[in-house]
Amino acid sequence: MILAILFRIVAFATVPHSLYFIFAYLEVLSIMQIRNNNPLDLTGTDGEQISVRAVSKKPGDTVAFARDGVPGGVLPNPFTFTLQKAGKNPTVLTLVFNFVGADGAFDIHVNGSGGGPESFFIFNQFGVSVGAISYTFDIL
Amino acid sequence: MRLKPIFIVTVLILSLFSSVLAQQEVEESKIIQMRATVQKLEGLSGDANIPVETRQQLSELLFEKRGELHALLRQKRDALRSKLQNPASAAEQVNLTETIRQLTEEMQQVSGAPNAAAVTTAGGPTPSANTGSVTVIRTSNGGASTEKAPSATNGGSDSSNLTSSATSASSVPAVAQPAATQPAPVAAQPAAGQDPCLGINVDQRTFGTEFAAQIKAATCRIFKAKNKLPGSNAIDATVAADRYTLMMVMAITRKRLSDVAIPELVAQAENANNAKNVSSSASSAGSTSLVSKAGVPAVFGFAVEHGGLTRDINGTTVTFTGNPVGLVQAMANKGFISSFQNQDDFTKFLRKLSFGLSFDTSRGSEPGVFTGSKQQLSGFSFRYNIVDQRDPRDSRYTSKWIDLTQKQAANLAASLSVFVDDIKTGRLPGVTTWQSDLNTALASATTLEQIKAVLIAELPKLEQLPLTVEQQETLEHIATDFTAFLDKKNDILSEIQNGWVATFDYNNERPVTGPSLSNFRFLAEKGAYNGSIDFTANASLTIYNSRPTTPNTQRLRDFRFAGQIDKPIGNVSGGGKFLLSFAGRYERLLNDEPIEGTTDVIKKGDIAVGQFKLTIPIRGTALKIPLSISIANRTELIKEKEVRGNFGVTFDLDSILAKFNPFSKP
Numbered sequence: 001m002i003l004a005i006l007f008r009i010v011a012f013a014t015v016p017h018s019l020y021f022i023f024a025y026l027e028v029l030s031i032m033q034i035r036n037n038n039p040l041d042l043t044g045t046d047g048e049q050i051s052v053r054a055v056s057k058k059p060g061d062t063v064a065f066a067r068d069g070v071p072g073g074v075l076p077n078p079f080t081f082t083l084q085k086a087g088k089n090p091t092v093l094t095l096v097f098n099f100v101g102a103d104g105a106f107d108i109h110v111n112g113s114g115g116g117p118e119s120f121f122i123f124n125q126f127g128v129s130v131g132a133i134s135y136t137f138d139i140l
Numbered sequence: 141m142r143l144k145p146i147f148i149v150t151v152l153i154l155s156l157f158s159s160v161l162a163q164q165e166v167e168e169s170k171i172i173q174m175r176a177t178v179q180k181l182e183g184l185s186g187d188a189n190i191p192v193e194t195r196q197q198l199s200e201l202l203f204e205k206r207g208e209l210h211a212l213l214r215q216k217r218d219a220l221r222s223k224l225q226n227p228a229s230a231a232e233q234v235n236l237t238e239t240i241r242q243l244t245e246e247m248q249q250v251s252g253a254p255n256a257a258a259v260t261t262a263g264g265p266t267p268s269a270n271t272g273s274v275t276v277i278r279t280s281n282g283g284a285s286t287e288k289a290p291s292a293t294n295g296g297s298d299s300s301n302l303t304s305s306a307t308s309a310s311s312v313p314a315v316a317q318p319a320a321t322q323p324a325p326v327a328a329q330p331a332a333g334q335d336p337c338l339g340i341n342v343d344q345r346t347f348g349t350e351f352a353a354q355i356k357a358a359t360c361r362i363f364k365a366k367n368k369l370p371g372s373n374a375i376d377a378t379v380a381a382d383r384y385t386l387m388m389v390m391a392i393t394r395k396r397l398s399d400v401a402i403p404e405l406v407a408q409a410e411n412a413n414n415a416k417n418v419s420s421s422a423s424s425a426g427s428t429s430l431v432s433k434a435g436v437p438a439v440f441g442f443a444v445e446h447g448g449l450t451r452d453i454n455g456t457t458v459t460f461t462g463n464p465v466g467l468v469q470a471m472a473n474k475g476f477i478s479s480f481q482n483q484d485d486f487t488k489f490l491r492k493l494s495f496g497l498s499f500d501t502s503r504g505s506e507p508g509v510f511t512g513s514k515q516q517l518s519g520f521s522f523r524y525n526i527v528d529q530r531d532p533r534d535s536r537y538t539s540k541w542i543d544l545t546q547k548q549a550a551n552l553a554a555s556l557s558v559f560v561d562d563i564k565t566g567r568l569p570g571v572t573t574w575q576s577d578l579n580t581a582l583a584s585a586t587t588l589e590q591i592k593a594v595l596i597a598e599l600p601k602l603e604q605l606p607l608t609v610e611q612q613e614t615l616e617h618i619a620t621d622f623t624a625f626l627d628k629k630n631d632i633l634s635e636i637q638n639g640w641v642a643t644f645d646y647n648n649e650r651p652v653t654g655p656s657l658s659n660f661r662f663l664a665e666k667g668a669y670n671g672s673i674d675f676t677a678n679a680s681l682t683i684y685n686s687r688p689t690t691p692n693t694q695r696l697r698d699f700r701f702a703g704q705i706d707k708p709i710g711n712v713s714g715g716g717k718f719l720l721s722f723a724g725r726y727e728r729l730l731n732d733e734p735i736e737g738t739t740d741v742i743k744k745g746d747i748a749v750g751q752f753k754l755t756i757p758i759r760g761t762a763l764k765i766p767l768s769i770s771i772a773n774r775t776e777l778i779k780e781k782e783v784r785g786n787f788g789v790t791f792d793l794d795s796i797l798a799k800f801n802p803f804s805k806p
Contacts, residue, residue: 038375040382060533062541064549069558071550074542090564094385094557096549098629100541101533105371121373121383126337126357128350130625132385132553134560 032112032119035138039119042110043138046085049113050137053078054095057105061125064096083139090138097123097131110135171216174209181205182590210247217243245341249589336363340588342596351394354387355599359592362582366591378579379595381563381571385556388571391602393615457518461496492525503652521647529639532632540632548625555617562611570605574598637674638667648685653735654742656685657697674706678725693731700727719755721768724748748773 032048035041044050054063054075063075068088072079075095083091097106102125110119123131181202217240224236337360342352358379364372373383381388497520501508504515529536562568578598585591607615647659661680668675681699688695702725709718726748733742753768 038380038382039373040375060538060541062545062549064545064553066550066553066557068561069554071554073546073550090561092557092561092564094553094560096545096553096556098541098545098549100537122371124357124361124371126360128353128357128386129629130386130549130552131357132556134382134385134557136382136560136564 031114031116034117039121040135044083044112045140048083051078051080051111053109055107060100061104062098066094085139090136093135095133099125099129171212178205178209213243213247351390355595358387362591363588381560391599395603458499463494494523496521519649523645525643527640527642532636544628548628552621552625555621558614641665657682676704678702698729721753723751
């Protein structure tokens, strides 16, 4: 991380500014981004690996997942998959939360292999016995 | 000449009566007027087009008016409570209780205070603090009568306290407390440490249980997001299919596909667990239970029953049962289930222990009034839960939940992802427009009530959405997967109901006359046929606490064997589950036992009792009404056949806590 910052400082000081911003823009394009301040609305690049981690507040509560209409079973922790432009675009990842008791909640973290911001979402049970959210990945 | 004074008296009475009526009408019209004013001010103070300073003034005015409305509502409620002391009929009593409940709810909404009822009750489980009087309709020996059980020490409680012991007066602020020290905020802010969402109520009869739960959850999420409360996502302030998927799906399909309705599993798991016995000991005066169940109430159970079963004294027994850990944690305002899951070995051990105290209100210096004094203490008990396989959170069921997730939940996720994709890619333009309209309406909604009102107004519009054949198929897939998911989840719940429960129980009985007794019991319970039948067996023996002075009398007083079969009527996901019970008990009295101060003698011999009981749950509450009829070859005092009917009310706070207090303090 420190090396990356140092590299950028050096690059900013040595490379002409217009070129620097072009490179920086291209770098942004190559990593997972959050759109419209919505952690469920994401973009990524072809071949980028996405990692999804759901942390339950209460033991016993479980998460099921499906991608583009294909059931995936219990969500592994972490669950990783690769964005493929040749496949379905945008790709939709749906999580279904099964609450065994009450007072349940999940923290869901989504990261791209290229770095960039982490998508963080909290799903609180709020009295329901089942809940669902869907992530959309627009592949650039 | 004689007619004149009669005429004058009649006119006076009529004018007095009409003035009372007029006063009531004025009060009612004042309330209606004040409601309209508050509603208008709520709208104006949330209007972004009005300058901030003006809105601030409006907010202050709103605060004042809310206080006035609260006072009027309180006045009306207190008047109704007085009326409830002497209701003309059982129907009127029910109406009054319901009206009082509605007024209390409205008062809470007006004050902006969350419904902390369950927490408050659990937090103060002392008998004098929690018990109001409870009206019990009893039929005895074929006759019917309506009686009013003695009131609590506060004297002013009423039967509404039964459902909302819960909504005890202490939990309702007299004025709008949260904003008392600062100008009223535009959005109602929760009191410190309390969850604002506890006060949300959505009519389950109109929307169905799970859809109502989804609307409540959405209201809460939107409110928390708008107020940037901890644990919320900023994006939750607006509604879209990616984060409110199930609510939207249910709104679209509920009229088209009637199958989409899922049960309230958590609360029903509590209600379904008939193993918990909140009634007094079977031998206590006023008990409607012939056989004791083996479960232990997790937090606090309260039962008041009237009428006798095996004794001739028809007293009123008030029984308190509780779990030390559950009570302490409830008092600490912890969420019921979270407190259960975070347990070490010692608390796990303590949690299996429960206690009970029974008070006979016909005793003491003030007969008929519950004082909770030593004189009224008719018994106490300790109970240890040896085996309990009926906890849905138990690790033995983990593999079942995983299996449900692997198959049925994943299939549901798959069909939901297609639905969301349709919206994201613009194949359901109607939904996109609806979302936009809804979010515009939500922008000016700031309080929980306003948010809920917007959702309730807008969601039905999704029912009218035109769908293509393909989209109709997608929704049918969702309905099929949803039903499969629910069926499987209910199967697991049924299996939980089949589990064993075994308990050891000690009862110390202090009868009005005669020596005090110790009763040791072993209770076992097992479900069968997917929870459709429940078997219970009891074996017990009773000894005198002190050696009897009468000659030829053994220390062992009696031994008993009892069995019961319970057959639930209806299914778990339906609206309430009746319970049909058949029970029998054999008791052998080993000594002739003279009753102090009388010439009566309890003759030794055999007592056999048979009982038929129907327990009626009141949907959406923790109330159950047991109706029973029992036939005995004799009673302890009289050696002749006896037939007796009983009618009682039981109340289980666990169900309330599971339903309304699912959230721990952060």
